[in-house]
Amino acid sequence: MSAENSATPRLDIDFYLDIVCPWCWIGVRNLRAALQELRHQQPELEFRLTWHADTLLPQIPAEGVDFQAFYLARLGSRQAVTARRAQVNAVARSVGLQIDFDAIQIFPNSRLVCALINLAQTSLTTDGMFDLVESLFDAHFMQCRNIGQPEVVQSLALAAGLPWDAAHLAAQPPGRRPPAGGVPHVKFNREQVLTGAVPAADLLQAMTQAVAGAQPEAAH
Numbered sequence: 001m002s003a004e005n006s007a008t009p010r011l012d013i014d015f016y017l018d019i020v021c022p023w024c025w026i027g028v029r030n031l032r033a034a035l036q037e038l039r040h041q042q043p044e045l046e047f048r049l050t051w052h053a054d055t056l057l058p059q060i061p062a063e064g065v066d067f068q069a070f071y072l073a074r075l076g077s078r079q080a081v082t083a084r085r086a087q088v089n090a091v092a093r094s095v096g097l098q099i100d101f102d103a104i105q106i107f108p109n110s111r112l113v114c115a116l117i118n119l120a121q122t123s124l125t126t127d128g129m130f131d132l133v134e135s136l137f138d139a140h141f142m143q144c145r146n147i148g149q150p151e152v153v154q155s156l157a158l159a160a161g162l163p164w165d166a167a168h169l170a171a172q173p174p175g176r177r178p179p180a181g182g183v184p185h186v187k188f189n190r191e192q193v194l195t196g197a198v199p200a201a202d203l204l205q206a207m208t209q210a211v212a213g214a215q216p217e218a219a220h
Contacts, residue, residue, distance in 0.1 A: 009211045011038075011047040016178040016185040017133075018056045019110045019117075019147060022088045022099060025137040026197040027184030029095035032130050034203035038211075045211065051121050051129060053114035054175035056183065064106040064148045071107075091197055099141045108140065108148030115172035116153060120162055132160045189214050 015031060017024040039045055071081050085101045092099060113136050121129055135156055139145045145152050154164050178185035178195070185195045186203070188210035194203065 009042055009045050010189075010214050011045060011207060011211050012187075012189050013047065013049040013207075014052060014187040014190075015049065016052040016054070016176070017117075017183050018054060019113045019133075019136050019140060020108065021056070021183055022092065022141060023197045024184045025097065025134075025141065026088075026092055026095050027186070028130070028133055028137070029097070030198060030200040030203055031186065033095075033200040034207060035126075037200070037204055038207050041208075042211070049126055049129070051117050051133070052176045052178070053117035054177050055110040055114050056177075058109070058111065058174075060107065060109040060148070062109050062148060064108040064146050067104045067107040068102075071101075094199075104141065104144050106144075106146040106148070108146050110148065111174075112150060112153045112169060113147050113156075114175055115169050116157055116162075118175050119169060119172055120157075120160065123162065124160070128160070132156075132162075135160065 013031075013035075015028075017028065035047070035049070039047075071084075072078065075081050075084060085099075088101075089098060117129075117133060117136070120132055124132060136147060139152065139156055140147045147153065147156070150166055153169075154166070157164050180195055182195050184197060185193075186198070187193050188207050191213060192206040192210045194206055198206075
């Protein structure tokens, strides 16, 4: 390894998410903004972003369940549901999102879309992956489509320019879950660890610290 290469900054990012989690959509937008700024500040940066998507509620049937009834049972009262949605949207507005939760009819089983994310990163660019993940969130939260249905997942995959092999996708093993179990969850160089919809400025600070503390890889 040359002296020039040994000084090249490097960042490994592990991002854990589930598409049915609105906080994860906020987290994705914050991560993208922070990464864009870091790449602007350090254009020589070498980085790798690994997506770890997994359904947090595998017990949801393949056809999904009633969205409104699910959250009423989960949070216990209409008042609690309203408060939680207001809390989400208060933060979502900071990244240009406003979710009409009342319009969503189906809470889906997200296993297939999570498998699609994990598989797609072997062929899509970093920006292509961000666009794909955004399209999946948009399909669920904005278009109110049942993203647990294979035909819906197929249309989203094809729109992203991905080949479609239903059997191969269904056979994908579950994604890795974060040690703490909560999402969104992100690791930078396996040292800086953050959970929740962390603002872009805080993610940028953590990434900068991780890059500064990283040791160059040994030559192969």
